[in-house]
Amino acid sequence: MTGLAGRRAYLDWNASAPLRPEARAAMRDAMEVAGNPSSVHAEGRAARALVERSRAQVAALVGCEPAEIVFTSGATEGAGLLRHLPAGHAVFVEETAHDCLWAHLDLTGVENAEGGHTLAMGLANSETGLLASPGRDDGGWIWGARRAHWLFLDAVQHAGRLPLNLHALGADFAILSAHKLGGPRGCGALFVRTGLDISPLSLGGGQETGRRSGTENVIGIAGFGAAAEAARRDIASGIWADVTNLRDSLENTLAAAVPETIFVGRGSPRLPNTSCFATPGWKGETQVMAMDLAGFAVSAGSACSSGKVRESRVLRAMGHDEETARSAIRVSLGPTTTQAEVAAFADAWLAAYEKRRVRAA
Template sequence: MKRVYLDYNATAPLRPEAREAMIAAMDICGNPSSVHAEGRAAKALIERSRAVVAEAVGCKPQEVIFTSGATEAARVLANRPKGCDVFVQDTAHDALWSHLDLSNASDRPHGPGHTLAMGLANSETGVVTLPPEKVENQWPYGARRADWLLLDITQAVGRLPFSFAWSEADMAIMSAHKIGGPKGVGALILRQGVDIEPLAPGGGQEMGRRSGTENVIGIAGFAAAIQAASRELSDGTWERVEKLRNILEERLVESAKETIFVGKKERRLPNTSCFITPGWKGETQVMAMDLAGFAISAGSACSSGKVRASRVLTAMGFDEVEAASAIRVSLGPQTSEEEIMRFADTWLKQRERHRARTA
C-alpha cells in the first residue's frame, strides 16, 4: 500500500512550481556578482525572487537577506552587539535556544540592549504565540524590556496570515523547505535601519549582510514555493486541512481516552496534532508507524537521533514520561481524508498491541 507522508512540519514535499523554477534557473550560468550579461541575468532572477518573498511576508525587498536556511539566519543573534543580552522563549526552536545567554541571572546588570527571540508557531505542538507589544514594560521569558524582537516564522509562513511590517519585529527567520521549496535556502528578514554584523564576511553579497555566491537555483525555487503557498493561504486550502486534523483527533479520542492532545484549547497551526499517550514512547510509535507505512515524527526534525524527552513539552508543564511519549502528526495540502482514517485505524491497532504487551 502506498506510504502516507504526515511530517510536513519537518519538511514539505517539493512543489511542482518550485521544481520547474529550479530547472529553468539551471540554464542561467552567470555568477550574480558578474557584470556581463550572464551575470546580470542571474542577479535579475535573485532580485525578482527577493521581491516575491518580500510580498509574501509583508516586508520591503531590501529587507530580505537570502541564507542557507533559518538556522543560519538565526546566527544574527550570535552577532549581536557586545553586552546585548538575548532572551529566548522557553518553547522556541533549538536554532534560537542555542543562542540563549545562560549567564543572564536576574540580579546581573544588563547590557546596553536586549533581544527577545521567539517562535510565532511551534514546530512540535503547532501552538501559536503572538509577539508582545513593545510598549509593554514587562516582556516575557525574563526580559524586563527589549530593544529588538526576532521572530521565527518558519512554521507560520504560508499557513497563517502574517505581515512583517505589522508584526513590530525587527528580524524574522524562515526556511524554504517548510513550504515546499528546496532544502538549503531560507531568509533573514531585517527591518530597514537595523544594523547587524555580517552573517558571513567576505565578498559583500546580499547587501553586505551575508557573503558568498548566492544559491540562484535554490532562491528561484524558494520564490516559486512561497508564491504558491500564498495562493493556498487565500484560497481556503488550510481550512480544509484543519478539518482533516480535527477529524483525526476526534477519531482517536473515541478509543484512546488516556491520550492528551497538546494545545487543543489553544490557537494552533491548522495542520498540526501533537498527542501524548503516557508510557508509550514516542520513538517506539514512530518506528511502528513507519513500518506500517506512515511517516510521522516524535519532535523537531532538527533534534532527530537524540533520545530525550521534548524540551518544549517539559517547558509546557508535562512530566518526563509524558514528554517522552509524544508524537507529532503534521498534515499538508495533499493529505486526504482516506489517509487520515487509515492512519487513525493503524495507530489504534498499534496502541492495542502496546497495551497487550505491557499489561
C-alpha cells in the first residue's frame, strides 16, 4: 500500500456509498419494532409510522409528495415499470443510460405505437458523472428526432449529491437507490407522478397502495429515510463543493504527469465526485487490479459491469474509440474522502503507470 500506513482507501462511491451512521442507527432502532406495517394493532402502527416517516424523508430529498414514492428492492426493480406500460407504448432509451434502463430498449414498431412513447434516461451518468438535461417543447419530451409523452428518469447517482426536484424537472417516473447515498443495499424507490396509473410491479397483498405487493422492508426503509435526510443536510451545507475540489486536484495532478490521459467530461457539468479517465493502451481492468493491490478501491465502468472484460458501452456511445473505451477507470469520492487518500492514490497510480512505461520501453 502507498502512503496510508497500511490502511485501504475506498474511492468507489458511485458503486455503493459507505453506510451513513444515521442510517445504521435508524436500522438498529427499527429492528426493535416487531409489527407488520399492515397490521392494525399498536405494534403494526409503529412499523407503519417508520415506513411513512421514511417515505416523507425520501420525498423531501427529491422534491415530490410522499404519496408519489413507492418503496422497492432497488432501482433495477423500479426500472421494471418499463415492462408494465400500456400496450403499444414504446420506450426510447438514451444511449448512455444505465443497463437497468438499457435492458428495456424497444424500438420495434415505434412509428406505429398507439399508446404513446416514454423517454428513459439518466440524470447523471454512473460512469462519467456527466449530467443530462431532458429537452422539451410543445410536442413533448425530445430524444434525438423523436418525441415522447412521458419522462422516466434514473436519478440514482444524482440524488443526495446535487439538489433535485422531480416536479420541477417534469418527471413522470424516476428511480432511486438507497445505497448510493449512504443507505442500505437492497432498498430503493420508484417515483410515480400523481395522476398516473401503473400496473403493479408485483401482485399480492396490495402494499404500497397496490403498486408493489409484499411486506415492506421496514429496516431497510428506515435506513433509506435516515440516509436521505442526512444527504439533504449535506447538500445544504455545501460539503460537496469540497469533494469537487478534491476531484479536480486529482485530475490536475494526473494530467500534469501523464498528458496523454483523457479525462471524460472535464469542463462539462458533472457530478461533484466523479472522475472517469483513460490512458489509451492501458486496460482499465489492469489498472483496477493494480490499484486494489496498492490499497485503493476504484472501478472500471459501472459496478453492474464489473468483472466483465469489455469496452465501456457508455464511452463508445459518446464517440470514443475502442482503445479508449477499454482503458477507462472511474474514481468516485465522497464527503469523508480525505486529501491524504486522494494524494496517496495519485502516487500509487503514477507509480503503476511508470512501471508499465518502463516495461514497455
